[in-house]
Amino acid sequence: MTRPLLITDRGLANLPLTKAALEIIDNAGLDCSVFSDVDPNPNDINLNAGIESFKIGNHDGVIAFGGGSGLDLGKLVAFQARQSRPVWDFEDIGDWWTRANSEVIAPIVAVPTTAGTGSEVGRAGVLTNTQTKTKKVIFHPKILPSIVICDPELTVGLPPTITVGTGMDAFIHCLEAFCSPTYHPLCQGIALEGMRLVKENLPRVWQNQSDIEARGHMMSAASMGATAFQKGLGAMHALSHPISAHYNTHHGMTNAVVMPAVLRFNRPAIEDRIAAVAAYLGIAGGFSGFMDYVLSLREALDVPNRVCEMGVLIRSIGDLAEAAVQDPCAAGNPVPLTVEAATSLYEECI
Secondary structure, three states, rough: OOEEEEEEHHHHHOOHHHHHEEEHHHHHOOOOEEOOOOOOOOOOHHHHHHHHHHHOOOOEEEEEEEEEHHHHHHHHHHHHHHOOOOOOHHHHOOOOOHHHHHHOOOEEEEEEEOOOOOHHOEEEEEEEEOOOOOEEEEEOHHHHEEEOOOOOOOOOOOHHHHHHHHHHHHHHHHHHHHHHOOOOOHHHHHHHHHHHHHHHHHHHHHHHHOHHHHHHHHHHHHHHHHHHHHHHOOOHHHHHHHHHHHHHHOOOHHHHHHHOOOOHHHHHHHHHHHHHHHHOOOOOHHHHHHHHHHHHHHHHHOOOOOOHHOOOOOOHHHHHHHHHHHHHOOOOOOOOHHHHHHHHHHHHHH
16 A cells, blocks of 8 residues: 555544554655544445545555444445445345455555454444445455554553443354354354453453553454354344444444343353353353353443433334344344344343
8 A cells, every 4th residue: 555545433533543643654655544434333325435535535545443333434445445336235145245346455454443343353344224224244355454453552542431332342242153053163262262351351441441451352352253253143233233223322332231131032052052151261150150240240341231221212123123133143143033032132121
């Protein structure tokens, strides 16, 4: 790259860490511009604006800088800017990714500033369709960034709620991957160790925002979670995606709210696996002990108990349930997620 476009979100654009990064880029002799019109849950409007900025500036690559929203949108701008087909033609369905012209995808450097989504090691980006209010996963192997810079110092100034929401997201990526029935023993091991890192370090960064060692471990856990969920995700993500698409809630925090209900729903299929997780994490009592740990962790970190505390209305349940069962993550749940089951889970969570 000689003319990169740095893509980040509105909240980060004017912060010192972003200005410091731009100064480094400028000192290296690169002609860099910034695009920051990115919503917390990136959408097609953001994407189109980013592509226009990329083309107007005659850019030759993207530096995706930020949390999951900035990283996902940055990757998708680099992917989509020179394609001839609409982005929805590349949804993660079957071999739809082969429709893309892989030769025109711009190079990507990813610099995460949160420890949660793990988007920096992902081959996909999540994008909200503003017409249908659904989240779509856009996939292509070359969406995977070529270079990733994981520097825990960039996460030190995060607000506590973002630290918690992203940290819980990393934990749930590992948890759902571990519980997925798909065979992938490498991801199984990564998921297990990722959960241990979160268990030992998320409370530390909650208590001491400047604990750089714990933040480094959390950044590792985030990348591990996104690596592990090649094995699959499940109903926690399937339920939270429609909520964040409709209500613009924080993805990781929404996952954390629905987690206990989904664990109880999946118990018949995952009890033995959760007992193994509990033993590895030093939690007594098998599945019940693990549930107690999850509930106490959420309470200690001020995670809301119900999604109604995040503005979700009970009248939305029908639409949310229909969207949840269509979400690609639903297919990886250990217990089949029907509309009836999703409705019941939403009722419990609201």
